[in-house]
Amino acid sequence: MTTEKIVILTGAGISAESGLGTFRDVGGLWTQHRIEDVATPEGFHRDLDLVHGFYNTRRAKAATARPNAAHEALARLEREHPGEVVVVTQNVDDLHERAGSRSVLHMHGRIAGALCGACGGRWQAPDIMSKTDVCPTCGATATRPDVVWFGEIPHHMDEILRHLSQADLFAAIGTSGEVYPAAAFVEEAAAAGAHTVELNLDPSAHVTAFAETFFGPATETVPRWVAQELARS
Template sequence: MRNKIEIGPEDRIFVLTGAGVSAESGLPTFRDNGGLWNGYRVEEVATPEAWQENAERVWRFYAMRRKDGLQSEPNPAHIALAHLEEQLGDRLFLCTQNVDDLHERAGSKRVLHMHGELFRSRCSRECGREDFADQGIYETASAIPRCECGGRIRPHIVWFGEMPLSMDLILNELDRCTVLLVAGSSGTVHPAASFAQWAQRRGVRTFYVGPERPINADLFTEIFLAKAGEALPSLFDILA
């Protein structure tokens, strides 16, 4: 790749990764399957209403996603971002729309999952118990665990219609960054799709990496049309 993203000694880089990065590790996405995931519609498995209507169906879906997640491996994009963090330390802020743990397994230490985490669960009653690590596979109603308060345990996932996590921290980091890199996010899911606009208004350099132009392409200083795993390993020029 002839062009690189120069990162100077005073730069702070905000990285947003989306479903395209996980797809390169073999994890399917709703968008790539016409809004379906193995026959499930979003409304059936990824909304608060779906949980109220049929918690067993929701957990079967996430049991399938957990199985897929456990079988997947980090790809070169994950590894490249972990290496970039090693070089930049806390000057890099990694925010992901993905719920898998591939960034962590690649070596990234500071990852914010704005849509929750696949291998964590929480009480559906919001009784005050903190979310917790959980790799359980719950495929029947009787297998769904109960909290000490009696509430059913649900996936620690931000469903459609719910507020993304840690938005105050995310917006604060957007206000501090001098470079925004978006990788594998098509620009269709809000509020993440608005991050480039937020950064552009501040005069921040904005870059996109993905095999197709995003719908908000006009918000980026430069677009690299390539898979993240192909582009990211050689994309950065760290200046002393």
């Protein structure tokens, strides 16, 4: 079978081996902080210092993290596959780009970015953000991290759905399958006729929706899978 277009969804599990924490596992970020406190607009307005501190820490960790073998394998797939490869990531780090991937859609925003809640202006975030930061566009003190919180609409959804409708192969890597709309991407792709693959440390909440599964650390399963796909090209 010739696979022309590959669409890949990545979650926190692909960056875990680079030292960036996952969310729902034992010891994950949501066992240390309440979602309502640090990942909602309401939590931000209740305690700006807490939320800025949380994302300042995540920004610092992301800046010092390095792409791992899984990120590098996906960059290799994009370079060597004769068709199109699109990475849709739930992650706010830039490890895909630093590994060499070029076609990356950040549906949950970027930790390295800042967003003005007043005018919608965007700019590169400083290492440390605070509630007193001034928007360089409008001058308002309404700066927040440029990430998508619970209750907000993810970025690039029209483009993502278009890619899913055109996919010959859809792979989900390192994602729990518990957060929508990303959790429904496998059904969207399958309905369009794509072969579906899950690569995960453990089965996700939607594992039965996938035609093929590979379990184990991303640094082991993803390079093997990429080599397998390139051999078929």
